[in-house]
Amino acid sequence: MTDSTLPSVQLAEAVAAQIGHLRRLLALAPPQEAAQILAGVLDYDTGILGEVTQLVETGSRFAKVHSEHGVLPPEVWLALGRAANELGSVGGDLAEHTSTIKQVAKPTAPSSRPTAAPVASAMVIRRRR
Secondary structure (H helix, E strand, C coil): CCCCCCHHHHHHHHHHHHHHHHHHHHHHCCHHHHHHHHHHHHCCCCCHHHHHHHHHHHHHHHHHHHHHCCCCCHHHHHHHHHHHHHHHHHHHHHHHHHHHHHHHHCCCCCCCCCCCCCCCCCCCCCCCC
């Protein structure tokens, strides 16, 4: 059981609640605002994804030290290390698309000529093996 009176635990709970609130706002946001939210989340250098990845990496280092001292089983360290690596990989995969999302987030200048309706594109699904 965690001691929820510790400021660090309270901060973790508050951050989780804020991310939940942001998720709900994203679900309801119009496209340009949703793109702005996603751009902020996915920016690996300054966004939430990069910070969460670094947090999990720090947790992995914590688990390594405590695994070496017999406090935690080594599987905990390995699982956190894998999670940090996967988050880093996902962040790398998403980085190539973040600039596209940022373009959608930019305000569009009013145009005097009529614009065509956006055209849907076929979805391409890549699977990992």
